[in-house]
Amino acid sequence: MAKPQNSAASQRVRKKVRKNVADGVAHVHASFNNTIITITDRQGNALSWASSGGQGFKGSRK
Known part of the structure; x- marks a missing residue:
């Protein structure tokens, strides 16, 4: 039997640090x-x- 997936709310989200x-x-x-x-x-x-x-940008514009 497959294990149930964790919901997105239960996973930790790390906030980006602004310097x-x-x-x-x-x-x-x-x-x-x-x-x-x-x-x-x-x-x-x-x-x-x-x-x-x-x-x-592609080609010569790079």
């Missing part, structure tokens, strides 16, 4: 296939990152 950072550094890694941008704090800890391919 207030006064200044940061943008690191850009540009290759022939994609461009990746990483935003870090002064110590080099990554705060956010994104790639042009992940944002929907």
Whole structure:
């Protein structure tokens, strides 16, 4: 017999922690296939990152 599934209400949901950072550094890694941008704090800890391919750009627009 199959075990009953846990409902979504019984599972824990972790809230995203929002950090207030006064200044940061943008690191850009540009290759022939994609461009990746990483935003870090002064110590080099990554705060956010994104790639042009992940944002929907295709082909030569990347």
